[in-house]
Amino acid sequence: PELIRxxxxxxxxxxxxxxxxxxxxxxxxxxxxxLAADVLLGKKEVGHSVLIIGGGLVGCEVALYLSQKGKKVxxxxxxxxxxxxxxxxxxxxxxxxLDEAGVSIWTETKVIEMGDEEVIVADNRDNKKSLKVDTVxxxxxxxxxxxxLQNLKGEMEVYAIGDCVExxxxxxxxxxxxHGARIA
Numbered sequence: 001p002e003l004i005r006x007x008x009x010x011x012x013x014x015x016x017x018x019x020x021x022x023x024x025x026x027x028x029x030x031x032x033x034x035l036a037a038d039v040l041l042g043k044k045e046v047g048h049s050v051l052i053i054g055g056g057l058v059g060c061e062v063a064l065y066l067s068q069k070g071k072k073v074x075x076x077x078x079x080x081x082x083x084x085x086x087x088x089x090x091x092x093x094x095x096x097x098l099d100e101a102g103v104s105i106w107t108e109t110k111v112i113e114m115g116d117e118e119v120i121v122a123d124n125r126d127n128k129k130s131l132k133v134d135t136v137x138x139x140x141x142x143x144x145x146x147x148x149l150q151n152l153k154g155e156m157e158v159y160a161i162g163d164c165v166e167x168x169x170x171x172x173x174x175x176x177x178x179h180g181a182r183i184a
Contacts, residue, residue, distance in 0.1 A: 001151040011157045011184045013177060014149045018142035018163035023053060027114035036062045036139035047134020048072060051119055053111055055082030059139030060094055066137075067101035074104040074131060076121055081107055111136075142167035157184065 004012055020035050022028075036058050038044040050066055052059050055077030067073045075082065082098075082105055083091045098105065106121065112128070113120040119136060122128045144164045152158050159180035162173035 001148060004148075004152060005155070009156060011159065012152060013159045013161055013180060014152070014164055015160075015162040015173065015177075016145040016148050016164045018167040019145050020138060021140040021143050022138055023111065023140060025111050025114055030116050031114040031119070031136055034135055034137045036137055039137055040065065046071065046137065049133045050074070050135045050137060051076065051111075051131060051133040052137045052139055054139035054141070055079070055105065055107065056085045056139065056141065057083060057094075058141075059137075060086075060098060062137055062139055063103045064094070064097055064101055067098075067103050073101075074106065074133070076106045076109045076111060078110045079107065159184065 020037065022033065033053075034044045034046060036052070036054070039046060039062055040058075046066060048070075049072045052063050052066075052073060052075040055075050059075055059077070060083050063073045063075045083094055086094060106123070108124040109121050111119055112122050114136065117132055119131045119133055120128055121131060142163060144166060146160070146164055149158060149160050149164055159176070161176035161180060162170075165172075165176065
């Protein structure tokens with residue numbers, strides 16, 4: 001914010017993006033967690049046995065990617081189904097691929113505790129299970145990064161664009177930038 005204030009613009013377009021959602025789980029500091037994006041970008045390695053928290057498109061993609069690399073993958077999703085954010089025809093194909101790859105999918109299940117070598121999950125009836133996994137991957141989506149936006153509001157004309165408004169597709173960022181530039 002200091003640099004922007006120093007520049008003293010009449011208008012600022014803020015496109016600070018989004019940050020991954022990290023769950024608050026007791027014992028998280030013991031085991032740690034790897035972000036789905038870091039796995040897909042090759043920034044983080046995972047062990048042989050992997051637990052993926054989150055069954056949206058990204059969680060499914062990470063599960064498929066890792067299982068095709070020979071990893072033993074279990075996915076937990078708190079909702080009653082996975083890949084609900086995927087178009088129907090693509091979803092059917094993705095579910096078939098996950099099944100063929102041997103991904104274990106537990107719906108209506110959440111992680112309730114993490115230990116050094118095990119993760120405790122519970123279904124919606126509070127039935128608990130212990131899983132021995134090497135790596136836990138978070139694929140829970142993104143939350144808008146709005147600190148800069150909130151810091152500058154009221155000081156100048158500010159337009160928020162892209163994922164700092166709400167995590168979505170790139171077309172939304174383009175439209176918001178175009179629309180903001182036209183009226184600014």
